[in-house]
Amino acid sequence: MKRWLDADCLPQLARGCAILGTGGGGDSSVGLMMSLQAIADYGPVPLLGLEELPDEALIMPCGGVGAPIVGIEKIEKGDEGARLRERLEAIWGRPVAALMSSEIGGTNGMMPIVWAAPMHLPVVDADCIGRAFPELQHSTLELAGISPSPGVMTDERGNLVEFRTISGVWLERVGRAATVAFGGASSSSEYTLTAGQARGAVVDKSISLALHIGGLVSGAAEDPVAALVDGLPAAQLVRGKVVDVERRLTQGFVRGSAVVEGLGPDHGRVVRLEIQNENLVALDGGEVLASVPDLITVLDSETANAIPTERLRYGQRVTVIGFPCAPVWRTPAGLALAGPRSFGYDFDYRPVEELARARL
Amino acid sequence: MKRWLDADCLPQLARGCAILGTGGGGDSSVGLMMSLQAIADYGPVPLLGLEELPDEALIMPCGGVGAPIVGIEKIEKGDEGARLRERLEAIWGRPVAALMSSEIGGTNGMMPIVWAAPMHLPVVDADCIGRAFPELQHSTLELAGISPSPGVMTDERGNLVEFRTISGVWLERVGRAATVAFGGASSSSEYTLTAGQARGAVVDKSISLALHIGGLVSGAAEDPVAALVDGLPAAQLVRGKVVDVERRLTQGFVRGSAVVEGLGPDHGRVVRLEIQNENLVALDGGEVLASVPDLITVLDSETANAIPTERLRYGQRVTVIGFPCAPVWRTPAGLALAGPRSFGYDFDYRPVEELARARL
Numbered sequence: 001m002k003r004w005l006d007a008d009c010l011p012q013l014a015r016g017c018a019i020l021g022t023g024g025g026g027d028s029s030v031g032l033m034m035s036l037q038a039i040a041d042y043g044p045v046p047l048l049g050l051e052e053l054p055d056e057a058l059i060m061p062c063g064g065v066g067a068p069i070v071g072i073e074k075i076e077k078g079d080e081g082a083r084l085r086e087r088l089e090a091i092w093g094r095p096v097a098a099l100m101s102s103e104i105g106g107t108n109g110m111m112p113i114v115w116a117a118p119m120h121l122p123v124v125d126a127d128c129i130g131r132a133f134p135e136l137q138h139s140t141l142e143l144a145g146i147s148p149s150p151g152v153m154t155d156e157r158g159n160l161v162e163f164r165t166i167s168g169v170w171l172e173r174v175g176r177a178a179t180v181a182f183g184g185a186s187s188s189s190e191y192t193l194t195a196g197q198a199r200g201a202v203v204d205k206s207i208s209l210a211l212h213i214g215g216l217v218s219g220a221a222e223d224p225v226a227a228l229v230d231g232l233p234a235a236q237l238v239r240g241k242v243v244d245v246e247r248r249l250t251q252g253f254v255r256g257s258a259v260v261e262g263l264g265p266d267h268g269r270v271v272r273l274e275i276q277n278e279n280l281v282a283l284d285g286g287e288v289l290a291s292v293p294d295l296i297t298v299l300d301s302e303t304a305n306a307i308p309t310e311r312l313r314y315g316q317r318v319t320v321i322g323f324p325c326a327p328v329w330r331t332p333a334g335l336a337l338a339g340p341r342s343f344g345y346d347f348d349y350r351p352v353e354e355l356a357r358a359r360l
Numbered sequence: 361m362k363r364w365l366d367a368d369c370l371p372q373l374a375r376g377c378a379i380l381g382t383g384g385g386g387d388s389s390v391g392l393m394m395s396l397q398a399i400a401d402y403g404p405v406p407l408l409g410l411e412e413l414p415d416e417a418l419i420m421p422c423g424g425v426g427a428p429i430v431g432i433e434k435i436e437k438g439d440e441g442a443r444l445r446e447r448l449e450a451i452w453g454r455p456v457a458a459l460m461s462s463e464i465g466g467t468n469g470m471m472p473i474v475w476a477a478p479m480h481l482p483v484v485d486a487d488c489i490g491r492a493f494p495e496l497q498h499s500t501l502e503l504a505g506i507s508p509s510p511g512v513m514t515d516e517r518g519n520l521v522e523f524r525t526i527s528g529v530w531l532e533r534v535g536r537a538a539t540v541a542f543g544g545a546s547s548s549s550e551y552t553l554t555a556g557q558a559r560g561a562v563v564d565k566s567i568s569l570a571l572h573i574g575g576l577v578s579g580a581a582e583d584p585v586a587a588l589v590d591g592l593p594a595a596q597l598v599r600g601k602v603v604d605v606e607r608r609l610t611q612g613f614v615r616g617s618a619v620v621e622g623l624g625p626d627h628g629r630v631v632r633l634e635i636q637n638e639n640l641v642a643l644d645g646g647e648v649l650a651s652v653p654d655l656i657t658v659l660d661s662e663t664a665n666a667i668p669t670e671r672l673r674y675g676q677r678v679t680v681i682g683f684p685c686a687p688v689w690r691t692p693a694g695l696a697l698a699g700p701r702s703f704g705y706d707f708d709y710r711p712v713e714e715l716a717r718a719r720l
């Protein structure tokens with residue numbers, strides 16, 4: 001059965017991507033507007049299961065890089081994806097068969113649709129993280145031993161940079177510097193691979209997952225937050241009010257923290273979220289409620305719409321939820337790459353559902 | 361007559377390159393040590409006149425990028441030139457015939473020798489500036505309409521970045537950012553061209569010029585500063601003592617200023633040099649003594665050795681000289697690219713010899 005990403009499903013996809021963005025990945029309302037426009041101009045985009053592609057088919061993982069807050073105002077021109085594809089095809093000497101999200105979270109879950117539409121290429125129902133992460137080496141393809149090089153990066157002016165780095169971490173360092181030089185946001189593709197390499201290496205069916213998550217919220221009869229918490233399932237970390245937001249744009253990232261004061265049954269609790277583009281850690285006093293690589297998402301308590309880190313404001317009524325990451329991130333290699341210690345926190349990872357059970 | 365760059369001529373070349381470095385281009389003592397070692401290991405390097413190369417011969421302009429002060433401690437590994445060449449040959453699909461200095465000033469006047477020796481390639485008796493300039497677009501090849509792209513940049517670890525930018529200024533912005541990410545220094549090649557394109561576009565015979573200038577100093581019977589001032593010829597801007605140096609490493613550049621207080625006949629004068637890697641402007645009160653694109657070099661008053669900006673210290677007895685840049689920099693296009701206004705100064709360029717005559 002051929003599936004299409006069309007105007008009908010995009011709002012639901014955007015909601016799901018925002019929730020999987022765990023605060024980052026770019027404001028999904030930007031991705032929604034851009035993908036709706038692309039589909040209005042060029043028609044719906046075919047959604048392909050990874051199993052539908054032949055082993056040797058070349059897949060272009062792609063997305064935006066930079067601080068999400070920049071991406072709201074400095075939006076893509078539209079031909080970035082075509083430029084990345086053209087360069088990759090020149091490097092590999094064969095055509096790109098399909099586009100794939102580098103990360104399903106936020107606008108990055110939708111950028112491949114924006115770029116695929118004018119090129120009449122399909123998008124793969126998978127991504128390289130299963131959420132959003134701040135840095136380029138935070139990829140399941142890094143865990144799978146796929147080379148990040150050559151990575152290609154471009155901007156809305158037509159500049160293009162090609163990276164042949166000795167590691168994913170060096171790609172991140174130099175790519176981040178180039179992104180800052182471009183004004184804080186860029187479009188990029190790295191960890192280029194074949195469908196054969198992708199099988200078992202990427203997070204499969206993540207567009208379907210985002211659509212499912214968006215559907216939990218859109219289809220809820222009365223309490224969308226409860227529907228989401230039950231449907232995911234997720235741990236509800238706190239329900240309350242945003243009372244403090246400290247946020248700065250530095251070295252190409254949004255860094256900072258937000259504090260949520262409990263209301264109702266959570267009265268008296270104070271939960272602090274630490275941010276590097278995404279929500280990294282949720283703390284209640286000295287107690288860890290959830291941490292990377294698990295997902296921590298701030299929801300509007302009324303609508304269950306995810307609030308990205310750059311839109312957190314004093315006074316918002318929010319519910320913070322935590323839910324499990326893709327299983328590969330819970331392996332020793334996954335935790336070494338994206339566990340709390342890799343972000344500078346001095347504690348070991350514990351699964352969010354285990355932490356929630358311990359609090360009962 | 362075949363000419364060779366060997367251990368005998370390198371000290372003289374280093375002195376000349378330092379004087380043409382106008383404070384920058386990297387500390388030539390580093391380039392001298394590296395080139396002596398390369399020639400000891402691999403033998404002398406042939407020096408070719410541009411006229412000796414066939415039209416279609418591919419020339420690799422190359423050098424170091426970054427704040428000179430970083431290059432003193434973070435030195436090249438040695439295989440950077442080979443990596444740049446390998447990548448350029450893959451891009452162009454044909455062999456590099458010769459290396460050429462991106463800038464004759466400082467260590468960059470000698471880096472092509474360091475890299476050419478192990479590859480047994482010749483070095484062209486020419487460069488792309490005729491002095492040292494801080495930014496990548498400051499090239500006579502920019503004036504000649506040669507594309508800076510694809511530019512290639514590498515570090516001592518083996519990372520390689522390829523730039524396909526819309527302009528030389530964008531190459532500078534992104535290349536500088538990558539250089540900072542690499543730790544403040546990198547090795548690069550840009551404005552790749554053929555010998556046919558180089559004729560009339562580059563500054564010809566600049567290695568010969570550097571050797572000649574070095575010889576003026578080395579061969580002086582008693583007063584090497586006077587020998588240099590007469591031989592160049594140069595305007596002596598002030599003779600005195602360094603009384604203040606303000607210098608900071610920022611955004612990949614050394615920026616700051618130095619103040620020289622006159623001694624002897626210059627008693628009572630206070631000359632200020634403004635620095636961005638190189639000496640940009642010499643001011644006596646509100647009066648401009650010399651400015652970019654003309655060369656301003658600080659000499660040790662005893663030895664006439666050029667003192668690079670990163671080695672300026674309180675108390676040094678120095679003589680500051682100014683001398684004419686290559687003629688192409690005095691054209692309207694040259695001044696637009698590298699005149700005082702392009703560096704943010706609010707005055708028009710006047711040739712250093714004209715300013716000197718006006719003071720008589």
